[in-house]
Amino acid sequence: MSKTETGLIVRPPHPVFSGVGRAGFRASLVASFSILSAVILLLMVLLPAASCGYGAGGDEIVVGEFGSLTGDTADFGKVTHNGIELAIEEINASGGVKGKRLRLKTEDDQSRAEEAATVVTKLINQDKVIALLGEVASSRSLAAAPKAQDAKVPMISPSSTNPAVTLKGDYIFRVCFLDDFQGHCIARFAHDTLGTGRAAILRDIRNDYSVGLANFFAEEFQRRGGAVVSDQSYSAGDADFKAQLTAIRSSNPDVIMIPGYYNDVGQIAIQARDLGITVPLIGGDGWESPNLLAIGGKALEGCYYSNHFDPSSLEPVVANFVKKYSEKYGQAPGALAALGYDATKLLTDAMNRAPELTGPAIRDQLAGTKGYPGVSGTITMDQNRNPVKPLVVLQIKDGKISLRETIPPS
Amino acid sequence: MTTFLQHLLNGIATGSIYALLALGYTMVYGVLKLINFAHSDVFMIGAFSGYYAAHALGLASNPSLPGALAVMVCSMAVCGTLGFLNERIAYRPLRGAPRITSLITAIGVSLLLEYGGQMVFGPDPKFFPQVFPKSNVQLGGVNTTNYQLIVVAVALALMAGLQWIVYRTRFGKAMRAVSHNFEMASLMGIPTDRVISTTFVLGSTLAAAAGCLYGLVYPKIDPLMGVFPGLKAFVAAVLGGIGNVPGAMLGGMVIGLIEEYAVAVDPWAWQTLAVHVGRFKDAIVFGILVAILIFRPSGLLGRYEPEKV
Numbered sequence: 001m002s003k004t005e006t007g008l009i010v011r012p013p014h015p016v017f018s019g020v021g022r023a024g025f026r027a028s029l030v031a032s033f034s035i036l037s038a039v040i041l042l043l044m045v046l047l048p049a050a051s052c053g054y055g056a057g058g059d060e061i062v063v064g065e066f067g068s069l070t071g072d073t074a075d076f077g078k079v080t081h082n083g084i085e086l087a088i089e090e091i092n093a094s095g096g097v098k099g100k101r102l103r104l105k106t107e108d109d110q111s112r113a114e115e116a117a118t119v120v121t122k123l124i125n126q127d128k129v130i131a132l133l134g135e136v137a138s139s140r141s142l143a144a145a146p147k148a149q150d151a152k153v154p155m156i157s158p159s160s161t162n163p164a165v166t167l168k169g170d171y172i173f174r175v176c177f178l179d180d181f182q183g184h185c186i187a188r189f190a191h192d193t194l195g196t197g198r199a200a201i202l203r204d205i206r207n208d209y210s211v212g213l214a215n216f217f218a219e220e221f222q223r224r225g226g227a228v229v230s231d232q233s234y235s236a237g238d239a240d241f242k243a244q245l246t247a248i249r250s251s252n253p254d255v256i257m258i259p260g261y262y263n264d265v266g267q268i269a270i271q272a273r274d275l276g277i278t279v280p281l282i283g284g285d286g287w288e289s290p291n292l293l294a295i296g297g298k299a300l301e302g303c304y305y306s307n308h309f310d311p312s313s314l315e316p317v318v319a320n321f322v323k324k325y326s327e328k329y330g331q332a333p334g335a336l337a338a339l340g341y342d343a344t345k346l347l348t349d350a351m352n353r354a355p356e357l358t359g360p361a362i363r364d365q366l367a368g369t370k371g372y373p374g375v376s377g378t379i380t381m382d383q384n385r386n387p388v389k390p391l392v393v394l395q396i397k398d399g400k401i402s403l404r405e406t407i408p409p410s
Numbered sequence: 411m412t413t414f415l416q417h418l419l420n421g422i423a424t425g426s427i428y429a430l431l432a433l434g435y436t437m438v439y440g441v442l443k444l445i446n447f448a449h450s451d452v453f454m455i456g457a458f459s460g461y462y463a464a465h466a467l468g469l470a471s472n473p474s475l476p477g478a479l480a481v482m483v484c485s486m487a488v489c490g491t492l493g494f495l496n497e498r499i500a501y502r503p504l505r506g507a508p509r510i511t512s513l514i515t516a517i518g519v520s521l522l523l524e525y526g527g528q529m530v531f532g533p534d535p536k537f538f539p540q541v542f543p544k545s546n547v548q549l550g551g552v553n554t555t556n557y558q559l560i561v562v563a564v565a566l567a568l569m570a571g572l573q574w575i576v577y578r579t580r581f582g583k584a585m586r587a588v589s590h591n592f593e594m595a596s597l598m599g600i601p602t603d604r605v606i607s608t609t610f611v612l613g614s615t616l617a618a619a620a621g622c623l624y625g626l627v628y629p630k631i632d633p634l635m636g637v638f639p640g641l642k643a644f645v646a647a648v649l650g651g652i653g654n655v656p657g658a659m660l661g662g663m664v665i666g667l668i669e670e671y672a673v674a675v676d677p678w679a680w681q682t683l684a685v686h687v688g689r690f691k692d693a694i695v696f697g698i699l700v701a702i703l704i705f706r707p708s709g710l711l712g713r714y715e716p717e718k719v
Contacts, residue, residue: 070532070533070534071533071534072535072632074533074534074535110533205689230677232673232676232688233686233688233689235692237638239624239628239630239635240420240424240628242420242423242670243417243420243421243669243670243672243673243674243688243691244673244688246413246416246417246420246674247413247673247674247676247677247688249413249416250413251677263535263630267628267629267630270629273546274546274553274554274555274558275416275553275554276546276548276553294537295537295630
């Protein structure tokens, strides 16, 4: 290793830049580079502004969507995107908004919170979107919301249930129920309907949604006289849950609450059954995915989770949506598709009522939404821009997911 | 008591996968004094090769034990080739360069595999098929599956095989010689380049086996899956004494068990000390790395060799 020292420290001068006679060439090279980069920078600033002006300029309106189209919770983003896309198509087919067509600009945040903030900044600054639709996961909505708030661009989260999301500012809305309601409903269902008294919790501590929902569940379960006998945690991305599950097993629970996302839930269920745990697992709307049963399989038999929407409902508005969605995508819509659809329709409803197509005007109309008939229930915004809606409990039985009970808003 | 034994079994199962991975780090470090950060991604490629091989052989719908063996051999062959190419293309041209250059190259190869993997395999997680029938096994009060037991058995067998290669064969002797003194070994007529190549191939095949075993028990695989197990295995290699083969096995087991028991003592720790130890299991593992580097840089089984300045 004799070459190391010389190689690392002393470098011979670069031939092009070394000679005195080359100095003029070097200067002109630098000059031309700086002119070129200045021109490119100028174009980058001017071009998008010139071509589309503002989101409402020209004869189309650009609506931004950000979602997890790839990554760990890709199903969330894909299914929501389908719902949004269907709504946009319908709106454009019936003449658009104020005579202008809607154009959807979709960005993928790869299931990562930091990426969500980045793509939302891009949608606002480069694509000049008039409003934002997204995200499913609360952590990612929480990361993106301040950007939308600062730019005064209304943002509607289809299905982030953590209460903190809309508290980020008065431009942040949602069309789903909140985790305090959801956590209480699950606790009530576990304690009263299933008749369990000893609950264990396995939460994802890196996930705002999971931690919030676990706390609301524990609070209500104990208030009803039940005991939380074990409170274990994992971090999103973990593959091994056996240590936590073994600890849970030794505390003899009647039911295990897993407020996580479908990917982890499937793995946890399999490992729980491997360890000989037979009690039912329960969870929230994070379980919702067309692939839940493909991942968890038989291990999820006899489990329950709460959700926003029951596709088997006979309400005409629901039946109509289910029919259109199934025709277009070849599968029945889940709750996330319904919420994506509702968020989009609610936004265009507010746009139609707004006197002008600006962020503040649309925001005011969104905040005043009353009795809007969505497919996931009637939507009336409260003073914190949250709707009050019913919840359904679904059960997994014989490899199928079906409605167990509907809990009206309290 | 059954809970204690259950934790013990869980810990050994995870630990044996860490140990297989740690061997790759430690062998390459032994001969080249290089931390091959791309090793964790070879592990990922191993899992993915296994995944595609299993689907190509139709094992997803028709599981069988010989098929599972074939999957593992396929994956080991793919990763062996990858390890060979990796060394030949990325590291050999830098043999005389400062050590930091190779280290940065290793990080580069690692990123190339991770993000190349996202392009080729897609960033969504995939699910490793059950390549042979799974069944639950009960030993006393301890619940497990035949998968877990096979993982431990295969890992131990591979480690025993490696031990034999390193300490009982001509190649192993050459490898130890290169590790002891690279220049002297080459002066004595040992084909050092070939020894280094073979070491990479050997380490990569072990990583492939670890990838397949990992996919078997933790079926969710994605292109970034190697990062965390890789780091843990690296800690295991340092803990056991980097460059030391039995040390890597011991380190892997110790790390697996520490992670497991961090969660196991959690309720007790929470009641008496108001600390959720289980939530810090990753921090504990990396804390061990720091502590080892400060107090015993040569690791549990390593010998302390003062560096000549």
